[in-house]
Amino acid sequence: MIRSIKPGDWLVILASVFFVGFLFGRIWHADKAQKVLIRKGGEVFEEVSLDRNRKVAVPGPLGVSLVVISNGKARVEKDPGPHQYCVRQGWLENAGDAAICLPNQVSVELLGGRKRYDSLNY
Numbered sequence: 654m655i656r657s658i659k660p661g662d663w664l665v666i667l668a669s670v671f672f673v674g675f676l677f678g679r680i681w682h683a684d685k686a687q688k689v690l691i692r693k694g695g696e697v698f699e700e701v702s703l704d705r706n707r708k709v710a711v712p713g714p715l716g717v718s719l720v721v722i723s724n725g726k727a728r729v730e731k732d733p734g735p736h737q738y739c740v741r742q743g744w745l746e747n748a749g750d751a752a753i754c755l756p757n758q759v760s761v762e763l764l765g766g767r768k769r770y771d772s773l774n775y
Contacts, residue, residue: 684766686748689727691720692760703727703763713757720761733757 658666691698693711701709701722708730709720716733726746729739734756742752748765 684748685725686746686750686763686765688764689720689722690762690764692762694758698759700764711759713754713759715757718754718757718759720759727761727763728752729754729759729761732759 689701703725706723711718719731721730726744728744729752732754734754739752739754745763751762753760
């Protein structure tokens with residue numbers, strides 16, 4: 654089967670591979686975040702710069718969620734929710750990254766330049 658592929662076909666295949674690689678690097682690239690937007694119950698609770706290390710306690714219906722900001726990254730360290738999905742999200746560092754603690758109605762989103770491509774935004 655490989656012998657039936659002609660030189661022009663190889664050129665098209667090679668060009669396609671490079672084009673896909675270019676698109677991958679161009680579309681799925683995100684800028685570093687500069688701020689953290691913390692929401693409680695759909696309302697803005699606090700907007701904090703990532704330049705300063707700190708901990709933010711966010712009260713919710715189930716209890717207090719603890720957001721940690723350190724070395725230009727943010728994460729939810731503790732949450733009273735039963736499944737701990739937002740804690741498992743880990744460190745957020747690129748613009749557009751988010752962790753949502755749904756039962757406690759707390760969310761953390763990183764703000765910055767260009768967000769990473771997300772099919773949900775399409």
